[in-house]
Amino acid sequence: MGLDKKYLDIPGTTVFDTEQAAIGYHLNQFCMSLIKPENRDRFKSDEDTYLDEWAMTAEQKQGVRDRDLNGLIAMGGNVYFLAKIGATDGLNYVQIVSSMTENDEATHQQMMIDGGRTPDGNRYAHEWADREDPA
Numbered sequence: 001m002g003l004d005k006k007y008l009d010i011p012g013t014t015v016f017d018t019e020q021a022a023i024g025y026h027l028n029q030f031c032m033s034l035i036k037p038e039n040r041d042r043f044k045s046d047e048d049t050y051l052d053e054w055a056m057t058a059e060q061k062q063g064v065r066d067r068d069l070n071g072l073i074a075m076g077g078n079v080y081f082l083a084k085i086g087a088t089d090g091l092n093y094v095q096i097v098s099s100m101t102e103n104d105e106a107t108h109q110q111m112m113i114d115g116g117r118t119p120d121g122n123r124y125a126h127e128w129a130d131r132e133d134p135a
Contacts, residue, residue, distance in 0.1 A: 060072065
């Protein structure tokens with residue numbers, strides 16, 4: 001019997017649970033490898049060769065190439081590990097997380113200073129059931 005995951009219906013949220021951790025294991029291990037300067041240098045000099053050393057799916061590798069952090073979260077990435085990709089690109093954390101929103105860096109930073117985004121417009125997954133594209 002599987003777990004009753006009521007949290008899967010949280011608006012705009014992918015919860016990093018054990019299932020997501022299993023899906024993203026190799027992706028997250030790749031990200032953690034970027035802690036070492038020599039690995040960052042290897043990745044920056046030839047992304048494809050470095051990515052081919054990791055047992056990630058083709059979709060995960062393409063997500064890394066595209067810097068599609070939202071897509072990578074859906075593919076099991078943990079945002080704290082994924083941030084290492086942005087840091088390797090020379091980005092700070094505000095730049096990294098604002099790239100995952102509709103806001104530019106300054107707008108995102110101000111929103112967070114002001115207390116975060118409002119829940120206006122959020123919908124539970126079951127409320128989107130009749131739509132093809134919940135975005």
